[in-house]
Amino acid sequence: MDKRITPGDAIAELRDGMTLGIGGWGARRKPMALVRELLRSPVKDLTLVSYGGPDVGMLCAARKIRKLVFGFVSLDVIPLEPHFRRAREKGEIEVMELDEGMLQWGLRAAAMRLPFLPTRVGLACDVERLNPDLKTVRSPYADGELLLAMPALELDVALCHVNQCDARGNSQILGPDPFFDDLFCRAARRAYVSCERVVPTGELWKAGPPQTIWMDRSLVTGVVELPGGAHPTSNAPDYGIDGEHLRTWAGAAREEGFADYRGRFVDLPSHAAYLEAVGGAERLAALPLPVF
Amino acid sequence: MPHTLAELCITAAAEAWRHDGEVLATGIGLVPRLAAGLAMLTFNRDLLMTDGEAFLVSEPVPVGPRQGYEPRIEGWMPYRRVFETLWQGRRHAMVGPTQIDRTGAANISCIGDHRRPRAQLLGVRGFPGNTIHHPNSFFVPSHSKRVFVEKVDMASSVGYDPARFRPGVRRDFVDLRLVVTNLAVLDFQGPDHTLRLASLHPGVGVDQVQEHTGFELALRDPLPTTPTPGAEALRLIREVLDPHDLRAGVFDA
Numbered sequence: 001m002d003k004r005i006t007p008g009d010a011i012a013e014l015r016d017g018m019t020l021g022i023g024g025w026g027a028r029r030k031p032m033a034l035v036r037e038l039l040r041s042p043v044k045d046l047t048l049v050s051y052g053g054p055d056v057g058m059l060c061a062a063r064k065i066r067k068l069v070f071g072f073v074s075l076d077v078i079p080l081e082p083h084f085r086r087a088r089e090k091g092e093i094e095v096m097e098l099d100e101g102m103l104q105w106g107l108r109a110a111a112m113r114l115p116f117l118p119t120r121v122g123l124a125c126d127v128e129r130l131n132p133d134l135k136t137v138r139s140p141y142a143d144g145e146l147l148l149a150m151p152a153l154e155l156d157v158a159l160c161h162v163n164q165c166d167a168r169g170n171s172q173i174l175g176p177d178p179f180f181d182d183l184f185c186r187a188a189r190r191a192y193v194s195c196e197r198v199v200p201t202g203e204l205w206k207a208g209p210p211q212t213i214w215m216d217r218s219l220v221t222g223v224v225e226l227p228g229g230a231h232p233t234s235n236a237p238d239y240g241i242d243g244e245h246l247r248t249w250a251g252a253a254r255e256e257g258f259a260d261y262r263g264r265f266v267d268l269p270s271h272a273a274y275l276e277a278v279g280g281a282e283r284l285a286a287l288p289l290p291v292f
Numbered sequence: 293m294p295h296t297l298a299e300l301c302i303t304a305a306a307e308a309w310r311h312d313g314e315v316l317a318t319g320i321g322l323v324p325r326l327a328a329g330l331a332m333l334t335f336n337r338d339l340l341m342t343d344g345e346a347f348l349v350s351e352p353v354p355v356g357p358r359q360g361y362e363p364r365i366e367g368w369m370p371y372r373r374v375f376e377t378l379w380q381g382r383r384h385a386m387v388g389p390t391q392i393d394r395t396g397a398a399n400i401s402c403i404g405d406h407r408r409p410r411a412q413l414l415g416v417r418g419f420p421g422n423t424i425h426h427p428n429s430f431f432v433p434s435h436s437k438r439v440f441v442e443k444v445d446m447a448s449s450v451g452y453d454p455a456r457f458r459p460g461v462r463r464d465f466v467d468l469r470l471v472v473t474n475l476a477v478l479d480f481q482g483p484d485h486t487l488r489l490a491s492l493h494p495g496v497g498v499d500q501v502q503e504h505t506g507f508e509l510a511l512r513d514p515l516p517t518t519p520t521p522g523a524e525a526l527r528l529i530r531e532v533l534d535p536h537d538l539r540a541g542v543f544d545a
Contacts (some may be wrong), residue, residue: 025371052415072415080413091408097401099420101375121379121421124456124463125397126447130406138460147461176346177370291358292344 002167005222007037007271010192013036013222014157017066017195019047021107021188023160023181024142024233026053027076027241028290029173031161031194033229035059036266036274049107049153051100053233054249057083058266061258065093069153071100075250076290077243082253087207096131098122098150104180106153111186116149123148158188159229162214163238165193166201169220172213175236190221194229196238228275228284240287245278295521297474298323298539299529300493303521305472306330308429309384314338315426316369316383322538323431324386326356329533350507356536371512378418381465382428387419391444392430394486394507396451396468399444403431403451406446419449427467427492433542435473437506440487452485474543476501477518491518512519 011034014020024030035055045066050056052073059065061083073084087093098106099121109117118137122128128148137149160181163174171193173181185191193215204213227236232242232249250259268274275281295303305327309317317332317339319325325344329352332339343353348367369377377383389398390413400419404410422428430450432439447456450466457463471478471487474495482488488510489501494517502509521529529539 034436070415072417074414085412086408088402088412095414096491097406099416100371100418101379101421104372104375119421120424120462123420123458123461124424124450125416125420126406127416127420136458144460145462146458179371237387290345 003169003220003223004167004198005224007034007194007224007226007269008184010034010159010222010224010275011037011041011043013190013192014041014043016043018156019049019154021049021155021158021184022055023179023184023231024053024055025051025177025179026074027233027246028053029161029175029179029230029235030055031159031167031229031232031286032235033226033271033274034159034161034192034194034224039262049155051105052081052084053244054081057081060084060087061253063092067094067096069096069098069103071098071103073289075246077241078246078250082250083258086253096271097127098131099127102127102150103153104183105150107180107187109150109152111183114152116151118147119150120145120147122150132162133228135237153187153194155184155188156190158184158191159194160191161185161194161235163195163235164197164199164204165195165220165223166204166217167223168201169193169215169217169223170201170204170213171195171215171220172204172208174208174212178214182219184213185219191215191219192222192224193220194224194226195207196227196229196235197251198223198225221279222237226271231278231284234287234290236289238246239284240289242278242287295526296539297493298542299521299526300518301472301474302326302330302529302539303525304477304518305386305429305431305470306334308386308470309336309339312336312339312384312427314340316340316374316377318383318385320385320387321431322355323433323542324388324530325388326533326539327530328352330528333528334525342369352533354532355534356538358527375421375521378422379425381426383422384429384469385422386429386431388431389439391439391441392471393441393444393451394482394485395453396480396485397444397447397456398430398449398451399446401446401448403445416448423450423466423468425465429468429470429471430472432471432473435475435501435504437504440507441504442506452480475504478509481512486510488512489515491516493518494520
């Protein structure tokens with residue numbers, strides 16, 4: 001079954017009001033080419049679940065987010081994401097602010113088709129106060145501990161970016177951390193995975209052991225080949241974070257700034273045009289891998 | 293060469309991990325990271341530490357340009373495994389709060405009304421889970437009333453205020469340890485686990501610390517002076533942990 005599709009095909013599956021999950025973490029391995037495709041579509045009123053980076057900033061700037069489920073939004077090399085900050089400080093988005101681990105637990109619950117998973121994370125601080133819809137549950141055993149029932153975060157669509165896939169959707173992450181991309185895919189009705197390259201199945205385990213194939217093909221609805229598809233975020237080991245571009249993006253958080261940025265980098269006829277606008281594949285390959 | 297304030301703070305902060313045994317030491321920010329590294333190289337060689345990304349290392353990775361240094365990788369610690377580790381309690385993190393109150397609740401999320409903040413910061417990150425599961429310490433480079441507030445705008449983390457614990461919520465893993473600032477070292481051994489001034493840095497007076505704190509501090513009695521770093525600690529900081537002297541910029545205005 002050949003699941004290769006275009007970026008437009010993937011984004012065409014989204015509808016107003018959907019719940020969208022985006023994989024990656026901060027300025028690392030975000031499916032930014034797919035996010036830019038989303039910016040070019042009319043879809044809006046999204047509930048977005050993300051370990052936020054420029055994906056959140058861009059969707060805030062484009063006014064496509066009604067509600068954000070998050071634990072943080074950061075550009076790593078720039079600690080605070082200015083477009084997200086503006087949206088929050090103007091009261092433009094609803095938020096469900098959770099501990100990072102609660103977000104993971106919500107994805108796991110959805111992935112296991114459970115209504116919730118118990119945790120003590122979020123209790124005794126303002127996470128419980130500011131999320132009045134979160135409920136508690138008492139342990140039915142002798143301990144009787146009061147726990148927080150983290151509800152399932154069911155996603156309509158998940159978007160992730162990885163190093164390579166085969167045409168059937170087996171998806172391989174060769175960098176140091178898979179983050180929670182597999183959980184995003186499991187928690188979603190449909191998952192679209194972009195990658196640097198689509199390779200024959202037999203090539204996958206030659207690039208890395210089978211343990212690096214984090215999403216088996218049953219979790220993946222569509223595969224989009226997008227070399228440089230995480231830029232300006234990193235995709236180790238292929239390329240690092242583009243700090244210079246992120247500074248340009250951050251600097252666009254002012255009047256007319258986003259319109260300028262869109263014109264230069266988003267409203268382009270193709271991903272190939274974007275890569276050219278940011279310096280080409282050679283520039284990406286030269287971006288040093290992040291050192292923390 | 294005499295020690296700097298940064299070197300004094302790194303050495304004081306390292307003490308946080310002295311008796312922890314074989315736990316994951318997480319230092320967020322330069323001084324906490326160097327402090328954890330110093331502890332690992334001296335009095336607590338059993339500490340676990342990462343390279344800041346996803347690999348466990350047998351010795352701290354020097355900060356700044358690596359110049360050929362290869363991390364001594366001993367294991368894998370991706371974020372999913374960090375959660376497993378922290379929920380089990382086998383971690384001690386030192387972090388930098390934007391605000392903190394006398395019961396130890398810290399804020400890194402936002403200033404002002406949560407629905408429409410005056411200043412949006414990071415978000416709660418992992419603070420709620422960290423503070424209800426394992427020991428935590430704090431580093432504050434600029435001790436002021438803006439940081440040490442009567443009440444945090446948003447409690448991103450769990451402290452010792454009993455009013456925040458509903459009946460049946462477990463609080464026995466809450467374990468706030470040190471707060472190291474540019475003026476002093478504080479701990480939570482005041483009445484009902486409130487913030488207590490534990491040592492003054494050389495040349496700093498009690499009144500000075502109190503004037504820069506937005507609530508009344510309990511005082512350790514007697515109140516010692518923060519120890520100055522010994523020769524070995526200074527050598528490790530200067531030659532091994534931070535050879536490019538990134539610590540020189542910590543206390544810039």
